[in-house]
Amino acid sequence: MYRVTNLFKKYNQVAALSNISFEVYPNELLGFIGPDGSGKTTLFRILATLLLPDSGEVKFMNYDVVDDFQKIRRYLGYMPGRFSLYADLTVEENLNFFATIYGTSVKENYDLIAEIYSQLEPFRTRPAGKLSGGMKQKLALCCALIHRPTVLILDEPTTGVDAVSRKEFWMLLRKLKQRGVTILVSTPYMDEASLCDRIVLMQKGKIMSTDVPERLIASYPVKLYAAFGDNTYVIKSAISSLPECQMAYLSGRKVHFTMKPSHHPREIAEHLTKLGIENFRIEPIAPTVEDYFIYRMINE
């Protein structure tokens, strides 16, 4: 659907995107995961034909994002990270406005948004600026969908959203995908990776990896262990001070750590016992996407 080749973008002297290449397959749910400043928004603006690349090629189907931007736009639904509907227009007026701009009507494509819009129906005469955060986000999604786009580009739709509403939003995306929409979505929450078909991990304007989440985790190059105990802070600082340990960090109520080559976690256990730490246990565990991300950040 998209083919991005050797894309570069700088702001003044700062590289926002360096040598980005990837493909988007039809009807996939592709997640772009990375912290703030990793280049997600810049990339999405280029894909949405709103920003010009410095160099490199971005093709959407057979169109070029620079030369054919007008043709591309009717296929795209874009939801920026910042709320950008008209605060002084009502829910209904916003939706009609976006439908009209794209030369269609709410009625014609209502089936696509029916499920989301039904939750907004009670507020349809309320100005968009007076909606709650969750409702604004749902309205923005309706406005991005009302012209029945082939591709939906969502820039951090779940940032600042509570854990439960985030899960619900992802279920909504799954349903849209079933209706044939290709979805590109960015997020700083690593725990959302498992909800995507494929993920692109980004850091400092570069792509770290592009893969299916399970395969990415399977490619974790060493064994990851977790230490459980009463005071994880004490355990963490004890482990990270040991020369046999490669890296150690907290993850909820556990300490995750990896060993330097040819060392065994048994050595860590012996050290902890020697230090007078009691009631702990060490187990090998399966890494998450966040563990993978941390490993790559530390080892690159």
Next chain:
Amino acid sequence: MLKKNVIEVKDLVKKFGDFVANDHLTFSVQKGEIFGFLGANGAGKTTAMKILCGLLTPTSGEVYVNGYNVYTQSELIKKNIGYMSQKFSLYDDLTTFENIQFFATIYGLSKKQIIEKTTILLEEFKLYDIKNHLVGDIPLGWKQKIAFLIATFHNPSVVFLDEPTGGVDPITRRQFWELIHRAAASGTTLFVTTHYMDEAEYCDRVSILSEGKLVALGTPDDLKNQYKAPSMDEVFYKIARNADV
């Protein structure tokens, strides 16, 4: 009123017209505690935080922060707390040091105090290299550390952190929590909201708000036992699900 409780809230109610944003909240927070304040968007967290910071007056109920009454002593409360907003709120066109100087001066610290303390803290936070960098040019994770340094600079008894780690990379997020723990160990009380459920596990106690009411309060382990859930993420999900029914 127990002296060692830095925050004491009893039957706090806050209404906006007919809407009840805080519905009879009762809880207390001890000195040096890391207190997680969780809840869905719109559950009433921000309203309660504003009341505790002396920025909003409750409709009814008793609220004391550091022994001061929110109805009559809100100015004294403001002097004795630190606040770090989810929206980055330092001055992008001032340097790290100028931002520190600006906020510390507002809190009434002398120039000498500011210079001495800045040097020590910048070393401790490993931010010395960016002392003279414009804050606008610094990566987000570092900005959040500077914001935390500034929120704690005047030695407040309690610091309110409103989603301090949103969007921050996983390593810096963990460094940030080490700063929080260090502050708690030195006796500062930390009142924290977050949408990262692994961070809820780092709190001494966690409270969960739902539709204006306090529906759960306890250590992460207590709550996991109580809700028969393996993680705080599950606890949170179960509570929010019940609220919908």
